[in-house]
Amino acid sequence: MSFFRSSRSFGSTRAAMGASPLSDGELMQLAPSAFATEAHSSRSARYAYIPTADVIAGLRREGFAPVLARQTRPRDAERSGHTKHLIRFRHEGQANQPRRLGMTFPEVVLINSHDGTSAYHVTAGVFRLACLNGMVVSDGPERSVKVPHKGDVVRQVIEGSFEVLDASRQAIEAADAWTGVTLNRDEQHALADAARVLRFGDEEGNVSTPIQADQFLRPRRVADALDDLWTTFNRVQENTIRGGLQAWGRDGNNRPRRVTSREVTGIDQDVKLNRALWMLGERMAALKGAA
Template sequence: MSIYTNTARFDTGREMTEIEMRKLAPSIFATSAHESRSERFMPIPTIEVLRGLKDEGFVPVGVKQSASRTPGKADFTKHLIRMRRVGDGKVYNVGDTVCEILLKNANDGTSAYELLAGLFRIRCLNSLVTQTGTIDAIKVRHSGNVRDKVIEGTYKVLNEAERTLVAPQDWSTHILNRDEQLALAEAAHVLRFGDADGNVATPIQPQKMLGIRRTDDKSNDLWTTWNVVQENTIKGGLRGQGRDDLGRPRRVKSRAVNGIDQDIKLNKALWVLGEKMAQMKA
């Protein structure tokens, strides 16, 4: 996900200040609901959750919020925050994978409070949202006893999150042949470019999903291949050549996935693909 600021670098890792967050994502600081919500809508002030997570050692290192064309709604709209432990004394190297917590929320009715586990691969500075059998996204609706549900859900994810770190070691032991790599690429190709029925119209070919962006990614193990596919899916920049309505040659280039919901949805689906491939190889 491309929601990192300079504070998220691993060589200068530090938490974002509230001044920095307010500039980039003011909706984090909403303590009330947008005027369009009914009295049954219970606002969940994200900043209060962040301050509580800080007591558990997690601090924000990257933030992003959705744009809104409705006047006055920008201070309540959907936002996504990445958190990690920066004062735990650990020294990270290129190639390491680090566990993070992702928090999504909105106080305008566009999103429930949601907490997910995330992984960050230092080698290429790409990231992924994980969804495994033991770690599911915790969602809390803006109604009822919100406070207790938020606290309970937060601790559940915090207690389970670091189990995701098993995947890099496990997936790295599975070597993929060319057909298996192409199968992973083709599935990701449909996820990224397919319509609701799975039909793909883009001239960008599935094998483009396997294009490496750095020499360290030449390995054919599942973990490396998966990260290559994930980065190409999310970051865009893939090229193809088709024809326009008049039959003239037309070059196209895929765009980066910037929407919060689309980003998370694609990452979750890609993670499931990786898990299924790991199960088959095992």
């Protein structure tokens, strides 16, 4: 997860991992750019500045509670107060319900910026409590809504949020179906191989990392050692996004060196990988007759 370093200790338990609704003060610590008071100086007079804070307030009035927030760390530090940010919401009744390991929650994922790098983007998401994974469902007409910075943005985002919330609930139903699909070792490796290319492949799909596909299948907890599609998908997704996979490779002088995969911290890469992984899960479910 791409939280600021100063926010990691604050957010690693309750706020950052979506354990309960976030206050504006907590959101401000995790994603200060959502509370920018004006657009970035690079925007022209034609740019309609609609602060994310107004959208958050509007969503709250409609029963959507923010449960996770983060923002990118731009190369240009001058943009840090306006940069792209991501906020995950759960609808009332789910944001405060009792927690059990393994539970999944439908979510609405809101992405925006105030420097022109993003329109308002509302997409479907799923949160799994067991590994604190925030997934983004693959794109589609009912699963994603983009709202430009013009017109009644708050109303359009709220309407779009209700649309994609239905898609998120359907994704939870799909996850339930995936638990009944058993994958053999070859099928699990097919998912892991595809994830390895998605994470490390170049534009031609060539992969040079010494990290192998079977490492994407390694469980990080005993409960994730099952062979069903949902559990396998979660192992692959977590190992892809959270990083920490290690292998021995060679440096430019052909000397041995340990390679460790990095956590995916960029919002764009996180969303892109999650969507692609979810699509892989859907394709496998279809092949197994569980679409």
